[in-house]
Amino acid sequence: MLSLYNRAADTDGRPREPRILGSNTVRLIRSISTHKRYSAKSPDLQYSYTVEYELKALPLEKLVRAAFVHLRSRAHSQQPVSCGVSVSSWGPARRPISSGGSVTLRPQDQWTETDITPHVSPQSEGHLSLGVQYQCAKDKPVKVAVGRGKGRRRTRGQPTSPKTQLRVPALLLFLEEEEGGAPRQRVESAITAARSVPRPRRSNELGNIGADIPNYTRKNSVAKNQCKLHSYRVTFRELGWDHWIIAPHKYNPRYCSGDCPRILHYGYNSPNHAIVQNFISEMGVGEVPPPSCVPYKYKPMSVLMMEKNGSIVYKEYEDMIAESCTCR
Known part of the structure; x- marks a missing residue:
């Protein structure tokens, strides 16, 4: 979220122009339940998460878009990551909704996002269950020098340790909330003071x-x-x-x-x-x-x-x- 904030605002907190988020509010929703599963054939390359979210008391009618944030695993912090992604959920009519795509993270990238707006609806009844399946490319062997004594050196292929390349994804909701919809009364009082003077009509x-x-x-x-x-x-x-x-x-x-x-x-x-x-x-x-x-x-x-x-x-x-x- 701090990375997203730095992209959207300058050091004084003023939104950058043009505004890149498309909404005035972005909420990071924490999961209430997470299940992790590996494929029996290839546990290192194919794995999936089932994530559940509580969306009660959120103004989903103000939703602009929803995104899954794919987070790099710490074990692959300096390596390129390329994975196929499949997201599934159940719609308001209890019909399955599926979407697919791919995720590519360069060595300097720590996260990327996928639009999943069709999976989030005001008729979600306050609960959302999403399934995401990753199929990632294999790590390339790394050549390391080994040997004994002076002048005797050779190389051998040593693959990286078998770790999942992406962590549990995070859910971001981009909302156009009404002014005054702050979650804390302390913010409300501060903004009320800043709003105490209405804008006058231009005299000319x-x-x-x-x-x-x-x-x-x-x-x-x-x-x-x-x-x-x-x-x-x-x-x-x-x-x-x-x-x-x-x-x-x-x-x-x-x-x-x-x-x-x-x-x-x-x-x-x-x-x-x-x-x-x-x-x-x-x-x-x-x-x-x-x-x-x-x-x-x-x-x-x-x-x-x-x-x-x-x-x-x-x-x-x-x-x-x-x-x-x-x-x-």
């Missing part, structure tokens, strides 16, 4: 009332402490969240601070309401405060975290990093 879409107020544009002045974006980095350890947030380690939400100018020009993207409020404040009509410097646009953030049940989840949260400021 339908015209700006400032252009119609007599003498409004003549009162131009530059604020000494001008409204702008500021950087602020904090670690999740400082927030006390490092025991359940795996990555990223640091967070730069950024914030808006400063004085709003007397003339809110188009560059501030202020709504007409803010322009009128600023004018009323300048005129001293009633006790109306001037507009405030607040975020205008936001960027999403990717988080890799651990749930209470030990599952690992990749999730993209919208509106987590301030990108620009406005006055309103």
